[in-house]
Amino acid sequence: MTRTKTRGYHHGDLREALVASGRKLLEEKGIRGFTLRECARRAEVSHAAPAHHFASMDDLLAELVRRGFAELTAAMTAEVQRVEDEPAARLVGLGVGYMAFAAANPTLFQLMFSREANRIELKEGDEGAEGVRRLQAAVVDEVLAHASGEVRQRAADFAWAAMHGFITLVLEGEIGGRDSSRALKTRGLAALAAMAETVVRLARS
Amino acid sequence: MTRTKTRGYHHGDLREALVASGRKLLEEKGIRGFTLRECARRAEVSHAAPAHHFASMDDLLAELVRRGFAELTAAMTAEVQRVEDEPAARLVGLGVGYMAFAAANPTLFQLMFSREANRIELKEGDEGAEGVRRLQAAVVDEVLAHASGEVRQRAADFAWAAMHGFITLVLEGEIGGRDSSRALKTRGLAALAAMAETVVRLARS
DNA sequence: TTTGGCCTCTTTCCATCGTAAAGATCTGGC
DNA sequence: GCCAGATCTTTACGATGGAAAGAGGCCAAA
16 A cells, blocks of 8 residues: 555655655664654655654654664564574574674664663653563573573673674674675674673583 | 953864863763754854864764773773783773773763764774774783684674673663662673683683 | 544744854964 | 964854644544
């Protein structure tokens, strides 16, 4: 039910159109280049039309972030389910899904994890990164079934920190700036392997 | 030579004043709330005055980032020099300096590591995070004196990723959101210890 | 089928922003 | 003492986010 050439006074599904154009715009122009009016232009409506669907620009950005977290969680879930292997390998799979999403949506990913610096507040009821946290805690618990709560928390901290830090630095070009995509993936897998190994080792401490 | 109550037509040291007010403003209002005109207001000059010292707003932001990296490198150096201990402890010290700077300058730190998403280009000759990289490579090499280049690179990747990811997630409230400052430091030190231990273990592989 | 209310979108307007251009003022070297 | 150039101000322009008011279309009740 995509729109045909001529539409009447009403758009039909402006909200979704704004989300779509907004997401593209974000990746094209960067966080600070994001503009509500440009979103409206790309959706072929007047600049004031978005106000009827999003209270403010930040409100639209918050929605993009919300959907980003949903997709991120889905990507991790999909990747971890492909691995029926040992828990440690599943931990790596989690990281692969995480990094794949980040690489495919670099600016959105950065926005999702710089909400504080960008003063973006989630709406009430929005879980934010809770899905990611739960998913990871579950896999970490597979690895550390017999460990104390504190050890498991530290393992979860560490696992998240390692994979988040790695992909963040990659997106900034600080890691593997000149590497080929292939070499970079190898480097990423090495980092994830070291992370998983560390978590496993925490089980014996 | 701080300015007294009445100044003439000329400011005296507007460039530094803009850097100072800009830095405060950045932490107060966030990245997207940063405004050149507000910087000028706080320095008590007209809104067009900054143009004579910074070609554009992005130029000022780039300068803030540049100084941020210099300070970050200095903070890490200072912290690592306090530790005359074994190399692994020095690696932890490096992380302490890194996190201390980030915690004291959360928005600037985020900006420094989201230049891609914020379309901030460093000036020619600006080293960016090279100082951090060099410092870390040196300490990693202390730990892995006899390892191959590839192992050392992977160790450096991992060490940076772990400490960067941890503090980033802390700044976002994703890690230790409700912890006391004291408990959070303990959690951070645990993460750094796990990181250092992993790097040490890489020496035997 | 008609009609009235409501949702969607447009138009218009305002304060603020970044930036450019031109004028005013000061400073330092000659 | 004087002038060239650096520093700062004034003015102006287009773009932005948002508010307000009006136009257009949809749908359910009559």
